[in-house]
Amino acid sequence: MFDTQPSREEILALITPLKDQPGPLLVMLHAIQTQAGYVPASVIPVLADELNLSRAEVQGVVSFYHHFRDRPPARVRIEVCRAESCQALHGDRLAAHVEQRTQLRFGESSADGSVSLHPVYCLGLCSASPALMIDGAVHARVTPERFDELLAQAEAKP
């Protein structure tokens, strides 16, 4: 596991064995995010040098894919389904409750970085709407009261 601010040597040790893979930039970015939890700004010039790309090209790829984060992830990540089936089954009410309870709008993170709130578009649980994910765990038929319980459990985790 990387430090959140890896040295050039640490970055090179991770990415050099991946240089011959097809689409090496994406492979390297995935490896870096797996190690650090996000793509630190310090890796951009190293990747650019190693792959003969401009820094802007590397940064453009990081920005283009929503999967890549440019800052450490929040301790609790909430993803609420905003697609049709969930909306038809009180998803709007749930979404409004989540925003009110977390004091966040969709796409925001709390100032202390502890919680982030994201929209997702169908979790494959349409028959058990409304659905959401907290830290990657999927929950179906979520009421506002159930959300409060789930959030309290997630926040209590060490």
Ligand code: FES
């Ligand atoms: S629409 Fe929400 S899970 Fe499919």
